[in-house]
Each structure stands twice: as C-alpha cells, then as structure tokens.
Amino acid sequence: MSGPPSSPADDSPTSNDAGALSLRRWARTWPRAIVTAWAVLVVLLLARVIGDPGVEVSGDAQGLLPLEHRAPDDELLVLLTVHDDALADERGGVDVLLGAASAAAEQLGERRVPLGPPSAELTAWIDAHALYLLPVQAHEALAERLSDTAMTRAVDALRARLSSPLHGLSGEDPRRDPLRLQELSQEHAGRLTHLGNLADMPAELTAAGDLMALDGRTLLMQVRSDADPGVLLEELRGVLPSSAVSAAVVGPGPRRAADRTIVEEQWGRLLVLSFAGLVVVLSLALRAIRSVVAIVLALGTVLLGMLALGPPLDPHGVPLLVLLLGFGCEGALHLTRISPRGWPAAAVLGGALLPLLLSPYPHWQTWALGWLGGVAAAVVLLRLLVPALLSLWKLSPAPARRGFRLHPLRPLAALLAVAALAGGAWALQRLPFLELDRTPRPTIEGDPERSVREHFFDPRLVVRAWSRGDTPALALEHAAEHARQLATLVPGDATRVDSPGRLVLPLPELQSRKRSLEALELPERMDALRDLLATRGFRPDAFGEFSRGAANLEDLPTPQAALEGPLGAWIRSYLEPVDARASEGGGAALVTRVHVRPDSSAPVPVIETESGTIELRGPAVAARRDREGFDDWLGIYIACQLWLGALAVWLGTRSLPTALGCSVAALTAQTAVLAVMVPTGLSLGAALLPALMLVGAAAMIAGARACRSVSQDERFHATGVLLSGLCQAVAGLALLATTHPLWSQVGLLVAMGAVLASGAGLFVAPGMMHLFGGGVGGGRPSAPKPTGHEDTGHEQEQDRS
Amino acid sequence: MIARRTLLRSLPLLAVPPLVYASGLATAEEPTPQERKLANRLELWGSYARRTQNLMARLSTRRETSLLEEPHHSTGTLVFRDPGLLVLRDDGRQGSTTLIDGDQLRIFQNGAAPGDPSTTVADLRPAAQWLARRLVAMFAPGDGSALLNDARTHVPKGHGHRLELMPPVGSAARRMIRSVSVVLDPVVGTITQIAVAEAQGDRVVLGLSDHRQNLPDEDVEAFLATLDA
Structure with a gap:
C-alpha cells in the first residue's frame, strides 16, 4: 500500500459535486498557483513567528477565571527569607530581616503598602476603645466579668499564673487586659486585632506593618506597583544584604512569569514530539513518504498560523494546539464520507468547542472560536495543499483496499450506551474536582508562593468586598458595617476578615454601645478593680492603660477619628483609586479582604445587609461558584455539542436516525471516558472541558461514518476510523509524556477518549441508528456508486483512469 | 621543563602545607x-x-x-518524666500548673483541668x-x-x-x-x-x-x- 485508498467517485466528472465548489478540483487544476500561494503564506507566517513580534507566550494560567474574580495584578507580596547558613549559630534572623525590610521599604517608598497597621498605633487604638469594640450582645457577659466576684476570680487567677515560668512568654498581656475581656470578642476571632488567630497564621505584625513569621525566618511585605515583577525584584536585590536575605515576589504577575517560563521551555519540544508521533503513525499507515510530507507541511502551516495569529500560548492553550494537530489529521485521513460533500465531519470537529461560548471561562470563549478557525484552516489546507503537492510530485496512490460490511448490533449498542451512561453517572459522584483557581502546575523548587502559604496565608484564598461612600469616612463607615457582617463567616467559612472597618463603628452603633456601656458604670468598676488589684499585691498603675481606656467613654472610635488619627495612613491604603470603583456608586471604595477557608465545595457565602448583598469577588469565590454549578453546566455544554453535532450530521445526511445514533455514540464516549477517569485518578474540572468535548466530537464523526457506511450499504474501512483515533491518541500521548501535570491529565483523557470514541463510533452509532428506525438505504444517496472513499488528494490515479 | 635538581630540592616544601594544616588543627583542638x-x-x-x-x-x-x-x-x-513531660505544680488550689508535654504548653489553675477554657495555651x-x-x-x-x-x-x-x-x-x-x-x-x-x-x-x-x-x-x-x- 503506497498511500491511503483513493476515491473513485468524488472527483469524477460524473460526481454529484461536479458543478459545485470543490477544493480538490482546484488543487488539481492549479497546483502550482496553490503551492506558490502557500509558500508565500508560509514565508509571511514564518517572518511573523521567527521575527517580530514572534510567538506570544502569556503564561496566564488564570485564564479560566472570570475577569472580575482575578486577583489584581498590581498587588504584590514580597517575601524576604533569611538564609540559615548565612547566620552564625548564636544569631537569629529577626534583626537581619527587620533591617532588610527597612531597607526595602525605603527603596519602595509609597509603593509599599502595610499588610497591617503599625503595631504601636494599633495597640494604642485598641486599648483606648477596647470596650467599644465589643458587640452589644457581649455587654451582658461584660457586666458579669466586671462584677466583684468575677473580678476577684480573674485577679486571683492572674496571680496564680504568675508563678509559671512561661507566663510572660505565653502571649498573655495582663497590663492591657487583666480580666481577659478579649475572650468576649467573638467577632474578632478571639483577638482584638484584625489579623485573626495565631493558629491560622503563625505570624505577627512588625512595627512597620509587615508580617513576620513567628520563627523569625521570613517576612512578608505588600507592594502596590504596576512594574514588571522582575524589575521590582532586581530593584530590591540592589538594596538587600544578598548574603543573608533573599527576596521573592509573589502575586499574579510573578506566577504568570513562572508559568510563562515553563511554557517557553516546553512548548517547542512538545510540538516536535507531537509531530514526530504523527509522522510515525502516518508513515506506518500510509507507507508513502510524499503523502506524509504533504500532510505534515499542511499541519505545520496550520500550526504556524495559530502561533502567529491565534491566542497567546499559555498552560491551557498549548494542549489545545497539540490536539489541533492530532484532530486535524482527521481531515487528511478519513475514508468514508459522512455526506457527499464531506463537510459534516469538519463542521462537527470545528464546532466542538462552540458550546463553551456559553461558559463563564474567558479563555475557553476565546478558544472556542480559535479552535474553529484552526480546524477550518487545517481542513482547507489538507484538501487544497495536499492534493496540489501530490499532483506536483506526481504521486499515484494505490486504490483502496476492500473494506468489510459493518453489521449493526442493536442489543450490543444499547447495552454499551446504557453501561456507559451508568458509568458516567457513577463517575460524576466520585471524580475529584479540579478547582478553577488551582490550575495544576509543575512543582517549582523553592516556590516562594508555597512559603507564603506555609508561613502566612494562601493568597489564592483572599477574596474582596468593596464598601462605597461619597467620602472616605462614609466608605469606612460602610466598611465597618460590612466587616461586622463578614466577621460572621469566621470561623466556619473564613479564617479572618482584614478590614480597617473592624476598628471603627458607625455613629448610631457607637451611640447605642455607649448607652449600653454607661449602664455598666465603668468608672466605678475600674475604681473597684484598682482597689482589688491593690489588695492582691498588684500595682494598679501597671494596669493604667486598661483602666483609663475602659473608664473613658468619650473617646469614640468613629471613622473620621480613625482617618485623622495615627492609623489614617494605613486605612487609606485600603481605599482603591476613585476612578476604578467610583462609577459603581460613591466617590470612595474601601476594600475588605476576607480569607476564606480552602473548601471549594462550600457554597459561596451570601451576606445580606440593609443596603443589599455584600458581593465577594476573588478566585476562591469563582472556584466555589464554578463547583456549585459545574455538573449542571457540563450537561448543558454536552447537550449543546450533541445538538450542534446532530444538526450537522442531519444536514449532511438528512437522516434523523443517523443524527440521533451519532449523538448517542458521542454521549457514550464521553460518559465512558468519565467512568474510566475514576480508576486512572484523573480529576474533572473546567480545565478538562475541551478535551471532553473533543472526545465527543471524535465519537460523533466516527459514528457518522459508520452509520453512513451502513445506511448506504457501502463497504466500511475501519482503518480510517482507527487511524483518526490513533492520531488523536498520539496527540494525547505526547501531552501525557510531558512533566506538566495539567497537560498530562489532558493527554491521558484524550488518549483514552480517542480509543473509546472509535469504539463508540463503530459499535454504538450504527446500532442506535437502527434502533431509531434507520437502516440500509435509509440515508440520502450521495454518489452514483458509493465506494465510500475520500483521500488525502490521491485522485490522480482515478483521474488518469 | 623543571630541572630534576630543582624538583628534588623543592620536594620538602610540599610537606609544609600539611604541617601548617596539622598545626592549625592542633591549635583549633585546644579548648578555650x-x-x-x-x-x-x-x-x-x-x-x-x-x-x-x-x-x-x-x-x-x-x-x-x-x-x-x-x-x-x-x-x-516539679515532676519530669522522660522523654518530654515536665510539670510544675503549685501547692494548693489557688496556685497554677505549668504543663509541658512535647510541643504542648499549657498553664492552668489547679482547680481546672488542662482542657479548661481558661487555660492559657502557648x-x-x-x-x-x-x-x-x-x-x-x-x-x-x-x-x-x-x-x-x-x-x-x-x-x-x-x-x-x-x-x-x-x-x-x-x-x-x-x-x-x-x-x-x-x-x-x-x-x-x-x-x-x-x-x-x-x-x-x-x-x-x-x-x-x-x-x-x-x-x-x-x-x-x-x-x-x-x-x-
């Protein structure tokens, strides 16, 4: 066999399409012109790909996140780590880190944004307003703790604890809170700071407002800058003692840069590997080097076009590019036509991702059209360029081998379809979910993002809410109300609420609390406490800050006072630029950051206030929302694809049973692959949607060919279906061979899916077609004598004959 | 090419670095x-x-x-039990107990249990x-x-x-x-x-x-x- 079987009918003068548009006829008529035009196109594309602007690699792994949920690019975290080996045995890292942080802060200037308030100012503010910051609901318990009996008990317990050598190191601060009133502040998660519990984040604020891990080895700063993270890092390294402290930048930008590096390192090798695999398969199947070269040239041109004109390369896009090569071979290899003109297969394949236009994933919306364009380019080139090249090279392919009669087995088809559907339904409950904000990526040694997660918090879990007002004070007042509502999420849904609103109260609330506190007769109670302390041997003056702050109810923690006080500069760092949010109401917007728990299966928290629902935005919210509705939307995408595919098949064959049979075959392949994903350990998520849809498209095409063969009583060439499946599987295996975890998952899914799709096409579609009432001769006749072959342009022999 | 005589004369010098190193070791081993x-x-x-x-x-x-x-x-x-349990317990109910058990550090009143809400966890x-x-x-x-x-x-x-x-x-x-x-x-x-x-x-x-x-x-x-x- 020197090439794929040729079709005797498609391009003969008596063919049905003799008077219509035919790419192959053009290819035979003007081969030199077509090849010349192709050469010019390739030169132009090469100039663009090799020269300026080159291949655009974005590396954006967050492309599936809706835009409004992405973390802001300009908010970066700088992680300073002290080198263990740079310190003498008797020297710790705290001083070194604080010195480095000071140097970095000086260099960054106003770009540095404190992660927390300056600790001395925060302490003074809380000491002065500690009782106001307790909710009214806690005032009853407060009154109980201020009773003579309770105070006596508390002071005696304090005296008892003094005998412990660990007392002064335990974090208890009796000077500021001798009665342990902090325990009443549930809305502050046990501590009168906005930082939350040590168990959630073992770090503390430095005097400058940065976060330092309790082990004194790492320090976290926040930077607001549009500059390139690499430039920022170099700038910092210039002022840091490089022998003792290393710096790293964490955030969406650095993550994108790291992913870009990974993509840049791997995409070239991956595409070469894919081409190599396809060449092997094509060579073994066609055994005609010129045919293989022509196909590879056509696919290479498609690849060049996608690199030059398609979406920028990123971790989600590279697998689709590889799959485009594997699925694009379809246009060169299929043997049995679905319709006389052979377009339904291209339509089904090209439209495979179109349902994703309905999805909320921006990246898949772009790729739905990009894939359509890529498939269209592949089909046109394979039907135009390959015949033209072969014509010039005077290749005379051998006639097709004889096929076999495909006998549809209705019971088997029904059994397979039902089994696959049951398996898919079973698998949906068991497949681990690939979360939208957790795109798998290769493990990076010394990944600073991991250090931030281990020592401080997970930036991916930070979601935002905005409080708006005409002035910053009003925005802060609304933030105070929102912060208290959001605090109800702690500890069930969130670990901490980071908002300056937690330190202030709206004036009406303050008046209410003041009235309630006045009823407690605090000055008298504080006098009693002083007397009690004195009788127990304590020095009452040592607790002066607490007693004075508790007794003075005139100093109110109002938003205006906070903005004008020593905390004002820190609070203003939470105000977003007016032009960014002002259009949505109000002249100022103050952001509240909520650290949600890493449980994407939990529903998105809904917080109702008098002014409406607090809208939370962030990757974690998008992930939760995605997970909530993923199963439903998966059904919608698949239903859309089946409908579109069935429509294309029906338009091509005008046979409803064929269309329905193909849809069942596609659904069978998709559900079967879902079932197989369970034992192979794959997870299901938005990142794998295109691969799943392509499996469905492959099954539908294979099924349509089989149905066509049965309905037209043609001999069926299983080699074509299997060869298509092999090319798709090779693309999947090439992805599987990479070290990228996402690409491996996509590759494994496609490799398994391609095999299952071929099987579903051969064994399910014809049987189901029969079940739906189709049969031999049920389809519209297409060719005068349907030997049922189309080829890669090997019509010369037929022409000569 | 180095003359044979020169080479032979310089051979003893090769022993100098090891001797210096050895003397350094000897000095280093001398405790302060x-x-x-x-x-x-x-x-x-x-x-x-x-x-x-x-x-x-x-x-x-x-x-x-x-x-x-x-x-x-x-x-x-004071009670210690190998490998990592140490208890410091005051006399009387008005005192306190300090419990160190591995990485667990607790201070609690003698009248309360280690798991009491009033316990200080450090x-x-x-x-x-x-x-x-x-x-x-x-x-x-x-x-x-x-x-x-x-x-x-x-x-x-x-x-x-x-x-x-x-x-x-x-x-x-x-x-x-x-x-x-x-x-x-x-x-x-x-x-x-x-x-x-x-x-x-x-x-x-x-x-x-x-x-x-x-x-x-x-x-x-x-x-x-x-x-x-």
Whole structure:
C-alpha cells in the first residue's frame, strides 16, 4: 500500500459535486498557483513567528477565571527569607530581616503598602476603645466579668499564673487586659486585632506593618506597583544584604512569569514530539513518504498560523494546539464520507468547542472560536495543499483496499450506551474536582508562593468586598458595617476578615454601645478593680492603660477619628483609586479582604445587609461558584455539542436516525471516558472541558461514518476510523509524556477518549441508528456508486483512469 | 621543563602545607578556658541527669515583676518524666500548673483541668517553646546537646556552678528572653536553681530541692492523675 485508498467517485466528472465548489478540483487544476500561494503564506507566517513580534507566550494560567474574580495584578507580596547558613549559630534572623525590610521599604517608598497597621498605633487604638469594640450582645457577659466576684476570680487567677515560668512568654498581656475581656470578642476571632488567630497564621505584625513569621525566618511585605515583577525584584536585590536575605515576589504577575517560563521551555519540544508521533503513525499507515510530507507541511502551516495569529500560548492553550494537530489529521485521513460533500465531519470537529461560548471561562470563549478557525484552516489546507503537492510530485496512490460490511448490533449498542451512561453517572459522584483557581502546575523548587502559604496565608484564598461612600469616612463607615457582617463567616467559612472597618463603628452603633456601656458604670468598676488589684499585691498603675481606656467613654472610635488619627495612613491604603470603583456608586471604595477557608465545595457565602448583598469577588469565590454549578453546566455544554453535532450530521445526511445514533455514540464516549477517569485518578474540572468535548466530537464523526457506511450499504474501512483515533491518541500521548501535570491529565483523557470514541463510533452509532428506525438505504444517496472513499488528494490515479 | 635538581630540592616544601594544616588543627583542638568550663559544667550536670528516667523535686518559685508591689512567692512540685513531660505544680488550689508535654504548653489553675477554657495555651509562641525545650532538656538524660542546641552559652566567673543559656541574637525568643541561668549542685550535679530573665524586666527564679530520681512509675502516675482531678 503506497498511500491511503483513493476515491473513485468524488472527483469524477460524473460526481454529484461536479458543478459545485470543490477544493480538490482546484488543487488539481492549479497546483502550482496553490503551492506558490502557500509558500508565500508560509514565508509571511514564518517572518511573523521567527521575527517580530514572534510567538506570544502569556503564561496566564488564570485564564479560566472570570475577569472580575482575578486577583489584581498590581498587588504584590514580597517575601524576604533569611538564609540559615548565612547566620552564625548564636544569631537569629529577626534583626537581619527587620533591617532588610527597612531597607526595602525605603527603596519602595509609597509603593509599599502595610499588610497591617503599625503595631504601636494599633495597640494604642485598641486599648483606648477596647470596650467599644465589643458587640452589644457581649455587654451582658461584660457586666458579669466586671462584677466583684468575677473580678476577684480573674485577679486571683492572674496571680496564680504568675508563678509559671512561661507566663510572660505565653502571649498573655495582663497590663492591657487583666480580666481577659478579649475572650468576649467573638467577632474578632478571639483577638482584638484584625489579623485573626495565631493558629491560622503563625505570624505577627512588625512595627512597620509587615508580617513576620513567628520563627523569625521570613517576612512578608505588600507592594502596590504596576512594574514588571522582575524589575521590582532586581530593584530590591540592589538594596538587600544578598548574603543573608533573599527576596521573592509573589502575586499574579510573578506566577504568570513562572508559568510563562515553563511554557517557553516546553512548548517547542512538545510540538516536535507531537509531530514526530504523527509522522510515525502516518508513515506506518500510509507507507508513502510524499503523502506524509504533504500532510505534515499542511499541519505545520496550520500550526504556524495559530502561533502567529491565534491566542497567546499559555498552560491551557498549548494542549489545545497539540490536539489541533492530532484532530486535524482527521481531515487528511478519513475514508468514508459522512455526506457527499464531506463537510459534516469538519463542521462537527470545528464546532466542538462552540458550546463553551456559553461558559463563564474567558479563555475557553476565546478558544472556542480559535479552535474553529484552526480546524477550518487545517481542513482547507489538507484538501487544497495536499492534493496540489501530490499532483506536483506526481504521486499515484494505490486504490483502496476492500473494506468489510459493518453489521449493526442493536442489543450490543444499547447495552454499551446504557453501561456507559451508568458509568458516567457513577463517575460524576466520585471524580475529584479540579478547582478553577488551582490550575495544576509543575512543582517549582523553592516556590516562594508555597512559603507564603506555609508561613502566612494562601493568597489564592483572599477574596474582596468593596464598601462605597461619597467620602472616605462614609466608605469606612460602610466598611465597618460590612466587616461586622463578614466577621460572621469566621470561623466556619473564613479564617479572618482584614478590614480597617473592624476598628471603627458607625455613629448610631457607637451611640447605642455607649448607652449600653454607661449602664455598666465603668468608672466605678475600674475604681473597684484598682482597689482589688491593690489588695492582691498588684500595682494598679501597671494596669493604667486598661483602666483609663475602659473608664473613658468619650473617646469614640468613629471613622473620621480613625482617618485623622495615627492609623489614617494605613486605612487609606485600603481605599482603591476613585476612578476604578467610583462609577459603581460613591466617590470612595474601601476594600475588605476576607480569607476564606480552602473548601471549594462550600457554597459561596451570601451576606445580606440593609443596603443589599455584600458581593465577594476573588478566585476562591469563582472556584466555589464554578463547583456549585459545574455538573449542571457540563450537561448543558454536552447537550449543546450533541445538538450542534446532530444538526450537522442531519444536514449532511438528512437522516434523523443517523443524527440521533451519532449523538448517542458521542454521549457514550464521553460518559465512558468519565467512568474510566475514576480508576486512572484523573480529576474533572473546567480545565478538562475541551478535551471532553473533543472526545465527543471524535465519537460523533466516527459514528457518522459508520452509520453512513451502513445506511448506504457501502463497504466500511475501519482503518480510517482507527487511524483518526490513533492520531488523536498520539496527540494525547505526547501531552501525557510531558512533566506538566495539567497537560498530562489532558493527554491521558484524550488518549483514552480517542480509543473509546472509535469504539463508540463503530459499535454504538450504527446500532442506535437502527434502533431509531434507520437502516440500509435509509440515508440520502450521495454518489452514483458509493465506494465510500475520500483521500488525502490521491485522485490522480482515478483521474488518469 | 623543571630541572630534576630543582624538583628534588623543592620536594620538602610540599610537606609544609600539611604541617601548617596539622598545626592549625592542633591549635583549633585546644579548648578555650570558656569551653573548658562549659565542658566541666556539662560533665557535672550529666553525672546526674544521664541516669534520669523520672524526677520529682520540691519547687519554690519567686517572680519579680513590675505588676506586683512585692515579688510573688509560691511553693510546689516539679515532676519530669522522660522523654518530654515536665510539670510544675503549685501547692494548693489557688496556685497554677505549668504543663509541658512535647510541643504542648499549657498553664492552668489547679482547680481546672488542662482542657479548661481558661487555660492559657502557648504552643505557638516561639519564646515559650524555646524556654520549654530548655527546661525539659535540663532534666532529660543526654550529652547536653539538646540543652545547648539553638542557644548561646556563658559560664560566669565566681562562686557556684552556674551555666547561662541565651536565645540566639536576633531570634524571636531573644526578644522575650534575656537569659536562663542554671545553678548546679557542686557535688551531685543536680539542678538547684533556674533563673529566667525576661526581656521586659520580669525575673522568675525556680528553686529545686529534695530531688528524688527514678521513682516507681506508680508514684509519677499518681501525681499526674491529680492534674485532671
């Protein structure tokens, strides 16, 4: 066999399409012109790909996140780590880190944004307003703790604890809170700071407002800058003692840069590997080097076009590019036509991702059209360029081998379809979910993002809410109300609420609390406490800050006072630029950051206030929302694809049973692959949607060919279906061979899916077609004598004959 | 080409670097007076501690703090059980108990159980952890490396067999603890006094007496059972 079987009918003068548009006829008529035009196109594309602007690699792994949920690019975290080996045995890292942080802060200037308030100012503010910051609901318990009996008990317990050598190191601060009133502040998660519990984040604020891990080895700063993270890092390294402290930048930008590096390192090798695999398969199947070269040239041109004109390369896009090569071979290899003109297969394949236009994933919306364009380019080139090249090279392919009669087995088809559907339904409950904000990526040694997660918090879990007002004070007042509502999420849904609103109260609330506190007769109670302390041997003056702050109810923690006080500069760092949010109401917007728990299966928290629902935005919210509705939307995408595919098949064959049979075959392949994903350990998520849809498209095409063969009583060439499946599987295996975890998952899914799709096409579609009432001769006749072959342009022999 | 005569004459010079290196080693191996005193202290300490499987001793505590007009005094019991359990329990229900069990650090009133809500938990406090590890290492059998690990040492001049341990400069513990001073019995090697100087000015002195080493397990268990009572 020197090439794929040729079709005797498609391009003969008596063919049905003799008077219509035919790419192959053009290819035979003007081969030199077509090849010349192709050469010019390739030169132009090469100039663009090799020269300026080159291949655009974005590396954006967050492309599936809706835009409004992405973390802001300009908010970066700088992680300073002290080198263990740079310190003498008797020297710790705290001083070194604080010195480095000071140097970095000086260099960054106003770009540095404190992660927390300056600790001395925060302490003074809380000491002065500690009782106001307790909710009214806690005032009853407060009154109980201020009773003579309770105070006596508390002071005696304090005296008892003094005998412990660990007392002064335990974090208890009796000077500021001798009665342990902090325990009443549930809305502050046990501590009168906005930082939350040590168990959630073992770090503390430095005097400058940065976060330092309790082990004194790492320090976290926040930077607001549009500059390139690499430039920022170099700038910092210039002022840091490089022998003792290393710096790293964490955030969406650095993550994108790291992913870009990974993509840049791997995409070239991956595409070469894919081409190599396809060449092997094509060579073994066609055994005609010129045919293989022509196909590879056509696919290479498609690849060049996608690199030059398609979406920028990123971790989600590279697998689709590889799959485009594997699925694009379809246009060169299929043997049995679905319709006389052979377009339904291209339509089904090209439209495979179109349902994703309905999805909320921006990246898949772009790729739905990009894939359509890529498939269209592949089909046109394979039907135009390959015949033209072969014509010039005077290749005379051998006639097709004889096929076999495909006998549809209705019971088997029904059994397979039902089994696959049951398996898919079973698998949906068991497949681990690939979360939208957790795109798998290769493990990076010394990944600073991991250090931030281990020592401080997970930036991916930070979601935002905005409080708006005409002035910053009003925005802060609304933030105070929102912060208290959001605090109800702690500890069930969130670990901490980071908002300056937690330190202030709206004036009406303050008046209410003041009235309630006045009823407690605090000055008298504080006098009693002083007397009690004195009788127990304590020095009452040592607790002066607490007693004075508790007794003075005139100093109110109002938003205006906070903005004008020593905390004002820190609070203003939470105000977003007016032009960014002002259009949505109000002249100022103050952001509240909520650290949600890493449980994407939990529903998105809904917080109702008098002014409406607090809208939370962030990757974690998008992930939760995605997970909530993923199963439903998966059904919608698949239903859309089946409908579109069935429509294309029906338009091509005008046979409803064929269309329905193909849809069942596609659904069978998709559900079967879902079932197989369970034992192979794959997870299901938005990142794998295109691969799943392509499996469905492959099954539908294979099924349509089989149905066509049965309905037209043609001999069926299983080699074509299997060869298509092999090319798709090779693309999947090439992805599987990479070290990228996402690409491996996509590759494994496609490799398994391609095999299952071929099987579903051969064994399910014809049987189901029969079940739906189709049969031999049920389809519209297409060719005068349907030997049922189309080829890669090997019509010369037929022409000569 | 190097002449053979030159080569032969220069051969003895090849021996110079090893000799210099060896002499350097010899110099390095010579302990300083401070190191000698530290080794002596550890040897004395180890002569008692290396046999300890459990230990019970009388405890007297004095805390000097600016919170109080006069220093706070209390008496109690210290119990250690290898490998990592240390309990300091005041006498009477008005006192408190300090429990160090591995990485768990608890301070609770004698009338309450370790799991009571009023219990102070200091597991995540680096300074408390540093001190707790020192306290456990003081009574645990070993060569002293656990005691000296992650610490600076100083052996003060003068009377008494004292050893000072200090957190590394610049460490998180150093910001809370100035030093921990240990006084050893010059004959037996038991620890008779532990003084903790806190950075904020407080000073806690633990006096130990009536050491009873390797008691029957039932005695220790009976004491520990009183913690939950």
